[in-house]
Amino acid sequence: MSDIPTELKYAATHEWARLEEDGTVTVGISDHAQSALGDVVYIEAPEVGLSVAAQEEAGVVESVKAASDIYAPIGGTVCAVNEALTDAPETVNQDPYGDGWFFKLTPTDAGDLDDLLDAEAYAEVCDDED
Amino acid sequence: MADKTPLFDAHVAAGGKMVDFAGWMMPVNYGSQIDEHIAVRTNAGMFDVSHMTIVDIDGPDAEAFLRKVIANDVAVLAEYQALYGAALNAHGGVLDDLIVYRLPKGYRCVVNAATREKMLDWFEAQALTNMRIEHKPQIMLAVQGPEAIAKLIAATDLTELSIKPFFAAAHGDWLIGRTGYTGEDGVEVMLPVAQGLGLWQALLEAGVQPAGLGARDTLRLEAGLNLYGQDMDETTSPLISNIGWTVAWEPAERGFIGRYALQGERSAPAHKLTGIILEEKGVLRHDQPVQTDIGPGLVTSGSYSPTLQRSIGLARVPSGASGECSVDIRGTMKKARLVKPPFVRKGKILVN
Numbered sequence A: 001m002s003d004i005p006t007e008l009k010y011a012a013t014h015e016w017a018r019l020e021e022d023g024t025v026t027v028g029i030s031d032h033a034q035s036a037l038g039d040v041v042y043i044e045a046p047e048v049g050l051s052v053a054a055q056e057e058a059g060v061v062e063s064v065k066a067a068s069d070i071y072a073p074i075g076g077t078v079c080a081v082n083e084a085l086t087d088a089p090e091t092v093n094q095d096p097y098g099d100g101w102f103f104k105l106t107p108t109d110a111g112d113l114d115d116l117l118d119a120e121a122y123a124e125v126c127d128d129e130d
Numbered sequence B: 001m002a003d004k005t006p007l008f009d010a011h012v013a014a015g016g017k018m019v020d021f022a023g024w025m026m027p028v029n030y031g032s033q034i035d036e037h038i039a040v041r042t043n044a045g046m047f048d049v050s051h052m053t054i055v056d057i058d059g060p061d062a063e064a065f066l067r068k069v070i071a072n073d074v075a076v077l078a079e080y081q082a083l084y085g086a087a088l089n090a091h092g093g094v095l096d097d098l099i100v101y102r103l104p105k106g107y108r109c110v111v112n113a114a115t116r117e118k119m120l121d122w123f124e125a126q127a128l129t130n131m132r133i134e135h136k137p138q139i140m141l142a143v144q145g146p147e148a149i150a151k152l153i154a155a156t157d158l159t160e161l162s163i164k165p166f167f168a169a170a171h172g173d174w175l176i177g178r179t180g181y182t183g184e185d186g187v188e189v190m191l192p193v194a195q196g197l198g199l200w201q202a203l204l205e206a207g208v209q210p211a212g213l214g215a216r217d218t219l220r221l222e223a224g225l226n227l228y229g230q231d232m233d234e235t236t237s238p239l240i241s242n243i244g245w246t247v248a249w250e251p252a253e254r255g256f257i258g259r260y261a262l263q264g265e266r267s268a269p270a271h272k273l274t275g276i277i278l279e280e281k282g283v284l285r286h287d288q289p290v291q292t293d294i295g296p297g298l299v300t301s302g303s304y305s306p307t308l309q310r311s312i313g314l315a316r317v318p319s320g321a322s323g324e325c326s327v328d329i330r331g332t333m334k335k336a337r338l339v340k341p342p343f344v345r346k347g348k349i350l351v352n
Helices: A031-037 A110-115 A119-129 B008-013 B033-042 B062-069 B116-126 B148-155 B193-205 B213-222 B259-266
Strands: A015-019 A025-029 A040-044 A057-063 A067-071 A076-081 A103-107 B017-021 B024-029 B045-048 B053-058 B082-088 B094-102 B107-111 B132-135 B139-144 B168-171 B174-177 B186-191 B271-278 B289-292 B295-305 B310-318 B323-329 B332-339
Touching (some): A031 A119, A103 A110, B033 B213, B045 B193, B062 B107, B094 B116, B139 B148, B271 B295
Antiparallel strands (some): A025 A103, A076 A103, B045 B139, B053 B107, B082 B094, B094 B107, B174 B186, B271 B332, B289 B323, B323 B332
């Protein structure tokens, strides 16, 4: 059973989102997603300043096995990317909800987070896939 | 519903993440495929390859049959010697690659899991009068790595194992071949289903790391070994698939299937299959376009190499291409370099 923290919001495409105190939204991939991908070896991060709509492509994560697109869970402008993943992509496997974050967004409307799944609903998405 | 090998429960018990591969539920990894890869390069790992197809062929016409359907020549084999070769169609395209063992009574072929039906049908269609083809399910365990043979001896009643590379030996009901698909020393053990779980458990207790299809793929890629259906198929000849060495042209009168078609290509194949190393960050993947100085090519296999810690692959490019090239990865041209495979053999890196 994978770890699904209750304080986060989730997209059905397996990204998590967390509203920070400064109003930005941190985005990463779930424990379920990192486990399904296997050993992560490369991250293609979006450029800072890129403006994305909800469900729009915002990067690629490559495991030894395969490449998968990362989608923006909500709309906004990329304000930071996790540069540490360039040299240590395995952090995504080791700490998907912490040091393994992908990028931060300045949301177009933080209220859009309410459209995402809560932990319980996301757990059902994962169960349906297993 | 996918088939299960007799070791399915043992894989799950070992933490195997099971996936459908060619109609078989097989472990892709048991946690980390990179760790499993490194275990095989530095110590010992084992792969359940019972999904592969074991076909025994005997009878007076068995040799003539194999000399017809395989481009390599089984007539050169001594007893218990093994040979790698390709079965071709009339156009010289590769139907499958296989290993053939010469046994005291007849031959044993090991063909791919994904080509099972096709190859069994092909063999039946090409069969000669006085021969028998028998497909018997067995357990097949590949035990690979520098410590593989020592650990196999520790785990079994074997007291020594002095089989030369690409030879086999019988041990009771078992056939032990000194073959593999990893670029390391090791064996492939074929044994009756009832004894398979016992050997698996004994190897586990001897400290052999279970390894999944994920590690199997990166190990064979580093070793420069083709994956059928990806690096070669019915539309590519062995001459453009880096296995031209398996085509036995002599004796000239041996009319193996595909010979006539290959003859025309023999003097100047237009393409070659070779190694490729990505010089920038990213990962090479099957079907990415390659641009060389003298024309375009394609990546046929690509992944991340745990030993080189960068992305490597195989690519089909114009015959004269060498050195620097570029690869189109999701619309961005990235620098790469063509190299002669293998990348890694017996734990050592062989490319710059």
